[in-house]
Amino acid sequence: MSLTQKIVILFSGEGSNMEAIIRSLHKKEFEGFQVHVVATLTNNPNAKGIERSKELGIPCEVIDHRAFESREAFDAALAQAILAHRPNLTVLAGFMRILSPLFLRQIRAINIHPSLLPLFKGGNAMQESYLSPMKVAGVSVHYVSEELDSGDLIAQEAVGKIEGESFEEFKARLHSLEHRLYPEAILRVLKEKVTL
Numbered sequence: 001m002s003l004t005q006k007i008v009i010l011f012s013g014e015g016s017n018m019e020a021i022i023r024s025l026h027k028k029e030f031e032g033f034q035v036h037v038v039a040t041l042t043n044n045p046n047a048k049g050i051e052r053s054k055e056l057g058i059p060c061e062v063i064d065h066r067a068f069e070s071r072e073a074f075d076a077a078l079a080q081a082i083l084a085h086r087p088n089l090t091v092l093a094g095f096m097r098i099l100s101p102l103f104l105r106q107i108r109a110i111n112i113h114p115s116l117l118p119l120f121k122g123g124n125a126m127q128e129s130y131l132s133p134m135k136v137a138g139v140s141v142h143y144v145s146e147e148l149d150s151g152d153l154i155a156q157e158a159v160g161k162i163e164g165e166s167f168e169e170f171k172a173r174l175h176s177l178e179h180r181l182y183p184e185a186i187l188r189v190l191k192e193k194v195t196l
C-alpha cells in the first residue's frame with residue numbers, strides 16, 4: 001500500500017492554480033505515494049475559487065480575515081484550521097496575505113509567484129515584469145519565509161517576451177506556465193520528504 005501525502009491549498013481569488021494542482025495531483029499515484037488535496041481554504045468570502053473547489057469535489061473553508069482584530073489572531077485561526085487536516089505540505093496558490101512568524105513556525109508552506117524572483121516581488125509582479133525592459137519573464141516557486149516573496153527557491157522557469165504581445169496574452173502564457181510548474185514543484189517537495 002502506498003503512502004498518502006496530504007496537502008492543503010490556500011487561495012484568495014480565481015483559484016486557477018488551485019484547480020490545476022487538484023486536476024494534476026489529487027488522488028493520483030506517484031512513485032510510492034498518493035497525493036490527497038484534503039482541503040482548500042480562502043480568506044475571501046467572494047473568491048471565485050470557492051465554487052471551483054466545490055465543483056472539483058474538495059470542500060472549501062472560508063476564514064474571513066476581516067472578522068479578526070489582528071493579523072496574529074487571523075493567522076492563529078488559519079494555522080489551527082490547516083493543522084486540523086494534518087497536511088504534509090501547505091500550498092499557497094494566489095493567497096494574498098502576508099503570514100506572520102507565528103504562522104510560519106507551525107506550518108511548512110510553499111508559494112508561487114509570477115516573476116523571476118528576486119525580481120518584482122509583491123502584488124503587482126506580472127504588470128511590472130510585462131512593463132520592464134527585460135527580454136524574459138517567468139515564474140518562481142519558493143518556500144514561504146517571513147519576508148514577502150523571499151524564501152528559498154524550489155523551481156523557476158523563464159519564458160521569452162514576445163514583441164507586440166498584449167498584457168492579457170502575456171498573463172495567459174504565464175498562467176499556463178504556472179499550471180504546469182506548480183504541480184511539478186509540489187511533487188518534488190513531497191518526494192524529498194518521502195525519502196527522508
Ligand code: GAR
Pocket residue numbers: 011012013014015016017018093094095112113114122123125149175178
Ligand atoms: C498567480 O499568478 C500567482 O502567481 C499570483 O497570484 C495569481 C493567482 O492566480 N501570486 C502572487 O502574486 C503571490 N505574490 P489564481 O488565483 O488564478 O491561481
